[in-house]
Amino acid sequence: MMSEGPVARVLVDSPLPQLDQLFDYRVPAAMAAEAVVGARVRVPLRTGGRIAQGWIVELVETSEYEGRLSEVEQVVGAVGLLRPAVYELARRAADRAAGTASDVVRLAIPSRYVRAEKAWLAGHPEPGPLPAPAADGGPAVTGYAPGAVEAALAAGERMTLAAIPAPVALPDGRWVGAWALTLAQAAAATLANDRTALIIVPDARDQAQVEAALETLVDPSRVLRTDARQSGADRYRSFLAATEPHARILVGNRSTVYAPAERLGLIAIWDDGDALHREPLAPGIHARDAALLRQELTGSALLFLGHTRTVEVQRLVEVGWVRAIPRERATKPHVILTAHQGDADDPREHARIPSGAWKAASDALREGPVLVQVAQPGYAPLVVCGDCREAAHCLRCGGTLALPTAGRAPQCRLCGAGAGGWKCQNCGGAKLVPAGAGSARTAEELGRAFPNVRIVRSDGERTIEHVDASPRLVVATRGAEPVAAGGYRAVLLLDGERMLLRESLRVAEDCLRWWSNAAALAAPGAPVALVGVGGALGTTLATWRHDRWVAAELAARRELRFPPAVRAVSLEALPETLTEVLERLQAGDAGAVIDVLGPSPVDEGRLRAIVRVDYGHGALLARAVRAELVRLATERRKPVAGRPPQRARKLRVRFDDPEVP
Secondary structure (H helix, E strand, O other): OOOOOOEEEEEEOOOOHHHOOEEEEEOOHHHOOOOOOOOEEEEEEOHHHEEEEEEEEEEEOOOOOOOOOOEOOEEEOOOOOOOHHHHHHHHHHHHHOOOOHHHHHHHHOOOOOHHHHHHHHHOOOOOOOOOOOOOOOOOOOOOEOOOHHHHHHHHOOEEEEEOOOOEEEOOOOOEEEHHHHHHHHHHHHHHHOOOEEEEEOOOHHHHHHHHHHHHOOOOHHHEEEEOOOOOHHHHHHHHHHHOOOOOOEEEEOHHHHHOOOOOEEEEEEEOOOOHHHEOOOOOOOEHHHHHHHHHHHHOOEEEEEEOOOOHHHHHHHHOOOOEEEOEOOOOOOEEEEEOOOOOOOOHHHOOOOOHHHHHHHHHHOOOOOEEEEEOOOOOEOEEEEOOOOOEOEOOOOOOEEEEOOOOOOOEEOOOOOEOOOOOOOOOOOOOEEEEOOOHHHHHHHHHHHOOOOOEEEEOOOOOOOEEOOOOOEEEEEOOOOOEEOOOEOEEEEOOHHHHHOOOOOOHHHHHHHHHHHHHOOEOOOOEEEEEOOOHHHHHHHHHOOHHHHHHHHHHHHHHHOOOOOEEEEEEEEOHHHHHHHHHHHHHOOOOOOEEEEEEEEOOOOOEEEEEEEEHHHHHHHHHHHHHHHHHHHHOOOOOOOOOOOOOOOOOEEEEOOOOOO
């Protein structure tokens, strides 16, 4: 049956995989003017007579559906928020991870604020002619071969740069990492050519450095912030401003990759190995993967910048998809590998700060600030039995006990429960003693050792972005190190052995990245002491040859068939469901190219299996897994007499799962 009037093809906002498609609705004549592509709408769902939110993806004259079309219930707002390019990106990202496009769109578009929208519309006249590109082409990107980065930007290339490991002074006297200035220069050069640049950073501290560098290069009115620190209304205003046709520079966290930018010229990601770039909500798309997809769709330039190169980017370099542009001068921090002193067989007898590192810190304090990096915040990250020294675990959930501050009772790091009535399961002892030192305990100990020196602590509880050049000891957890004016006169990297004990495929890569980012904050020639870590990892930091290490790491993963040499998906479900899903995958089109690890127990009776496939067959595996999700969500199981109706069986899907060791 032919529908009358325009037909809206709508993406329903629902996590149900069977609804992850476009549905046709007739647009009533009264709504024809406001029902534009990208508009938010409310539409009826015939199943259950519910009203659902959705987005108009297309407007067509006729529908292929032969029955009678339902009508759009309401158009919400007067702005087309879901741009076609953003929908196409969401669609591709969801398909790659066997997710739903609406889940990705929900991350891309912030909540609506009516007052902010009306104010924006009132001050938003018809766009005039676009400004002409700058005659000088914008600022040069310094520190690399003259013109190399600018040429890559103009050609829309995919590139990776090794960041310059030093702090730099801006013309206004503020200090930032040299990497922030590099990103600002690349974005300013893009803006000078009347193209939009997206700069994606892990957190607010990094964003503040980039914004400070941009303020010295471009008009601040051309820079938009898009991050979770903003109020909901401010974030919505920034999103609306990003829909305007004028070129901008957008700076923000992982969701910035989905910004509705017009005439995109650059997507730049700082430190893509940081876990904050991975979206924790389903389908768990990493900003790096979304950026690669968007670059393919738009033809913009793509820039990865970091002191260390991730194995994912290294794979792209080796297959020729990304080009590595070397630095002009191979400068590096002065890293010293320092061994523990004391009984090598008893860690309790180790001197946490060896005498050589201690002397370097003491001498440096005569000139300026000294950075001490530690593994974890709090007072004591671990509490052990006072008799047998076994780690103490929570009686409620089994998590490890820790001491958040001095003088308080130990509590669980997972559920927060206290340690009342605790007894050691190994020896029956009831005495708890702290083990290890977090940022608070380290600051306390250093305060006693240096009674006349100011101690500054920066961690998850209290974050400091900058310190001046006066002598002080700065105790910071990994990733929370402030930038010091003129650079730190010495850097001590403690707890390296403890950091390497974390069970993760990426542990060595993460540690090298944490230590490198901290070492890059040192003043030129200042000593950087890495305590207790040697071998290939310590040598890599000391020689600053990260490219060799990451190439060897990728080769090792290729031999073992570990990501990113292969694509892997973790599947979690109850035993019966997981067994059935694995059997169907192995019997289907993807069966000939997959291999399965597990299943292994997880919790609450569930099992987890890892399904691996060569990278070229990743799309085939994603389609097969998505088909299983739809099947489980739509199956109708026979009722059992005397039992309540059975719910749909659940299958948790996570491609390239970072939680899998």
